Amino acid sequence: MAFRGIVAAMAALDLDSVQKVYNRYSGVYDFYFGKVFEEGRKKAIASLDCQGGEKVLEVGVGTGLSLPLYPAETEVYGIDISSDMLAKAKALKEERDLQNVKVLEVMNAQEMSFPDNYFDKVVAMYVATVVPDPVAFVNEVKRVCKPKGRIVLVNHFHNPKTLFGKVAKLFVPLSRMIGFHPNISLDRFTQETGVKVVSKAPVNLFKQWTVLVTENDATSSDESKPTTPVDKESN
Numbered sequence: 645m646a647f648r649g650i651v652a653a654m655a656a657l658d659l660d661s662v663q664k665v666y667n668r669y670s671g672v673y674d675f676y677f678g679k680v681f682e683e684g685r686k687k688a689i690a691s692l693d694c695q696g697g698e699k700v701l702e703v704g705v706g707t708g709l710s711l712p713l714y715p716a717e718t719e720v721y722g723i724d725i726s727s728d729m730l731a732k733a734k735a736l737k738e739e740r741d742l743q744n745v746k747v748l749e750v751m752n753a754q755e756m757s758f759p760d761n762y763f764d765k766v767v768a769m770y771v772a773t774v775v776p777d778p779v780a781f782v783n784e785v786k787r788v789c790k791p792k793g794r795i796v797l798v799n800h801f802h803n804p805k806t807l808f809g810k811v812a813k814l815f816v817p818l819s820r821m822i823g824f825h826p827n828i829s830l831d832r833f834t835q836e837t838g839v840k841v842v843s844k845a846p847v848n849l850f851k852q853w854t855v856l857v858t859e860n861d862a863t864s865s866d867e868s869k870p871t872t873p874v875d876k877e878s879n
């Protein structure tokens with residue numbers, strides 16, 4: 645798997661280091677990443693187009709900043725690998741009396757304990773380049789989501805042409821310490837995960853993040869491959 649090659653070549657993120665980083669961030673996460681990522685969270689949840697009675701899985705729910713944004717009729721399940729981040733989400737659920745939030749559980753997104761086709765929709769905000777293996781992560785998300793179900797991902801994707809992208813590249817050797825892969829381009833991501841992109845919209849500061857709306861279609865992997873060559877610099 646090419647992503648595994650990329651990961652190996654850049655001081656690979658592993659589950660243990662991701663867990664440690666986010667346990668460490670948990671106390672200050674909302675202060676630094678609350679407002680700054682809010683536009684993306686709102687847009688992602690609006691893009692889910694939640695209907696009454698649907699079951700939605702939020703992968704990497706973190707401190708639960710998104711939880712109050714779901715309609716009250718939508719059943720929300722949240723998982724995260726960091727127990728400290730999740731403790732904050734549980735406290736928020738209690739504080740806001742969010743009765744539609746059914747589950748908040750420590751679980752690895754790359755190996756979930758939910759049955760196949762369990763959720764109507766799945767969303768992951770700022771997670772796809774944080775997990776150790778983005779391909780395994782997307783495959784698992786597709787497995788637990790119903791066929792044709794909506795999968796919404798919000799993420800920063802590397803663009804080597806921008807100043808932001810050039811700076812981000814300097815952080816590649818620090819992946820383990822900062823807890824994310826800074827150099828995965830959108831083309832590379834869609835090609836290797838085979839997600840079927842329905843729409844994409846730029847969000848957040850300097851429009852450097854993308855809300856990617858996709859459909860869980862078993863035939864998607866062939867259809868979604870980009871026709872332009874993958875940008876070598878971002879690999």
Ligand SMILES: C[S@@+](CC[C@H](N)C(=O)[O-])C[C@H]1O[C@@H](n2cnc3c(N)ncnc32)[C@H](O)[C@@H]1O
Nearest residue numbers: 666704705706724725726729752753769770775
């Ligand atoms: C950048 S934070 C995003 C949190 C939240 N979604 C938000 O909107 O702020 C990434 C989250 O993904 C979680 N995460 C990373 N790898 C994971 C994995 N393999 N399984 C489950 N959660 C994971 C981290 O613990 C962290 O809470």
